[in-house]
Amino acid sequence: MSHPSKAGRARSSGRAGPTACAGTDxxxxxxxxxxxxxxxxxxxxVAAGGHVGILDVNGALARQVAKGLGERAVAVTADVLDEGQVRRAHRRFATALPDIRGLVNCAGMPQVPRTIEExxxxxxxxxxxxxxxxTYVACREFGGAMARRGxxxxxxxxxxxxxxxGPVLAYGPAKAAVVSLTESLAVQWAHRGVRVNAVAPGWTDTPFLRPKERKGERDLTPIIRATPLGRLLxxxxxAEVIVFLLSAAASGVTGATVACDGGVMAGSGWMPYGGIPA
Ligand SMILES: NC(=O)c1ccc[n+]([C@@H]2O[C@H](COP(=O)([O-])OP(=O)(O)OC[C@H]3O[C@@H](n4cnc5c(N)ncnc54)[C@H](O)[C@@H]3O)[C@@H](O)[C@H]2O)c1
Known part of the structure; x- marks a missing residue:
């Protein structure tokens, strides 16, 4: 089977496999x-020596995080749902940052459990x-550019x-689709020097766990009980798993979804037998 000539160039230049995410350039x-x-x-x-472009709909918070990281971080306010805003953000990053070789798709809103009727x-x-x-919009914009450069x-x-x-009828299917999209893009771009992977976290201690529309303080005990490590991540x-997947150390990994879940998936089979051993 023949591959596009650009792909051949990317392979023969030795750039197709390893992709570092950190480094001054x-x-x-x-x-x-x-x-x-x-x-x-x-x-x-940034601690490892790389540069970051922080793309977030919450511009004030993005600027605050970038300011804390110093001159190797640049913040751009954009709603990643909007292709035009993402394209403009890309232009801004391209002028403010060295060669963009990595993309991490973290944007998304939490969902409070609801039945289909409600x-x-x-x-x-x-x-x-x-x-x-x-995820699709950002992959199309930034991943497309990385594939063109190989x-x-x-x-x-x-x-x-x-x-x-579980009972989050939109969130679960969305994440299943993200896994599927990850696999499709990994294969589409495999010969153009772009690796595509996913991380599947368990419950992680961020503002995401406490959505605004959830009234009152959330009781996290059931989550902690369902996590064999016995705590929130x-x-x-x-971030450590994400950085590994971005790095040259993961040069052979593409199309994978790596769980970083404190054992949640492994532990689910224990639930009908009295739960996870304490
Ligand atoms: N925290 C968890 O327990 C957990 C578990 C599994 C997976 N995840 C996933 O990890 C990712 C990051 O989660 P987190 O816990 O860091 O959440 P978070 O709420 O702390 O951060 C999400 C960020 O995305 C931004 N955002 C949301 N929609 C956006 C949009 N349309 N355009 C631009 N920015 C947007 C928000 O402003 C926020 O800064 C999410 O995709 C989430 O589904 C989180």
């Missing part, structure tokens, strides 16, 4: 980089879009709920 764009897992990933990349189609679609459409790595944020769906723990 490389940048990673992080959608949803102003909070939680995205902000932890930005800190980790969950309006429009609300269902909004949550689906906020995870799936944002080098890059993408990490999409899935969730344990992609594999163990830290955003930094998810």
């Amino acid at each position: 490389l940048s990673v764009v992080i959608s949803g980089g102003a909070s939680g897992i995205g902000a932890a990933t930005a800190r980790r990349i 969950y309006a189609v429009e609300d269902w679609s909004a949550v689906l879009d906020s995870h799936l459409r944002t 080098a890059g790595a993408i990490v999409n944020l899935a969730s344990v709920l992609a594999f163990r769906p 830290k955003p930094q723990e998810i």
Whole structure:
């Protein structure tokens, strides 16, 4: 089977496989980089010597995070649902940052559990879009550019709920679709030097766990009981896996979804037998 000539060039130049994410001349764009897992990933990349582009609809928070990281971080306010805004953000990053070789898709809104009878189609679609459409739009813009240049790595944020769906009728399907999209793009871009992987976190201690529409303080005990490690994960723990997948150390990994879930998926089979051993 023959491959496009550009792909051949990318392979013969030796750039197709390994893709570093950190280094003085490389940048990673992080959608949803102003909070939680995205902000932890930005800190980790800058600490390793890389540059980051923080792309978030919450401009004030994005600027605050970038300011804390110094001159190797740039914030751009954009709604990743909107292709035009993402294209403009890309132009801004391209002038402000060195070579963009990485993309991490963290943007998305939480969903409070609802039955199908009480969950309006429009609300269902909004949550689906906020995870799936944002991932598609950002991959198309930044991944497309990396494929044209023949080098890059993408990490999409899935969730344990992609594999163990619960009562979040939009969030679970959105994350299952993110896993599927990750696999499709990994194969489409494999010969153009762009690796595409996903991370499936378990419950992680970020503002995402406490959606505004949830009234009162959330009782996190059931979540902690369902997690064999017996605690919430830290955003930094998810960031470590993301950075590994972006790095040259993961040069052979593409199309994978890596769980970083404190054992949630492995532990689910214990629930009918009295739960996870203490
Ligand atoms: N926290 C968890 O327990 C958990 C578990 C599994 C998966 N995840 C996934 O990890 C990712 C990051 O989650 P987090 O916990 O860091 O959440 P978070 O709420 O702390 O951060 C999400 C960020 O995305 C931004 N955002 C939302 N919609 C956007 C849009 N349309 N355009 C631009 N920015 C937008 C928000 O402003 C926010 O800064 C999400 O995709 C989430 O589904 C989180």
